[in-house]
Amino acid sequence: MNTPPLALVCGSTSEAYRLDQQRLCLPPPCSLGEEAAREMMIPYLAGTCSPAERADFESHCLICEECRYIVAAVLHLLYSPIDEKELAPLYPLGVEAAEIACWLLRSEVSTNG
Numbered sequence: 001m002n003t004p005p006l007a008l009v010c011g012s013t014s015e016a017y018r019l020d021q022q023r024l025c026l027p028p029p030c031s032l033g034e035e036a037a038r039e040m041m042i043p044y045l046a047g048t049c050s051p052a053e054r055a056d057f058e059s060h061c062l063i064c065e066e067c068r069y070i071v072a073a074v075l076h077l078l079y080s081p082i083d084e085k086e087l088a089p090l091y092p093l094g095v096e097a098a099e100i101a102c103w104l105l106r107s108e109v110s111t112n113g
Helices: 005-010 013-024 034-046 051-063 065-079 084-112
Strands: none
Touching (some): 034 051, 034 065
16 A cells, blocks of 8 residues: 555645644654654663763753653653553554554655665
């Protein structure tokens, strides 16, 4: 399937992406870029960063809504007692999000190279 599910309903990929952002309340992208943010976030969440790296990332999170959002979501998932039955209704949303992400990645690869 080459078209993300929402694009089928919306008529265009850009409109589907805009609606996904509204529906999911996604924050603006990190100013550091995805890779740099990930390189700071993973050691922070794993507790393996130095005190200086921890302070740098926490300072960054004060100004970066996306990183705050991701860290909060991961920490909530890690430390909340969630039953599998509670997660079951979310499974279809995860599948849809994965389909959209794969489609966006494939379309980016095909237009860039």
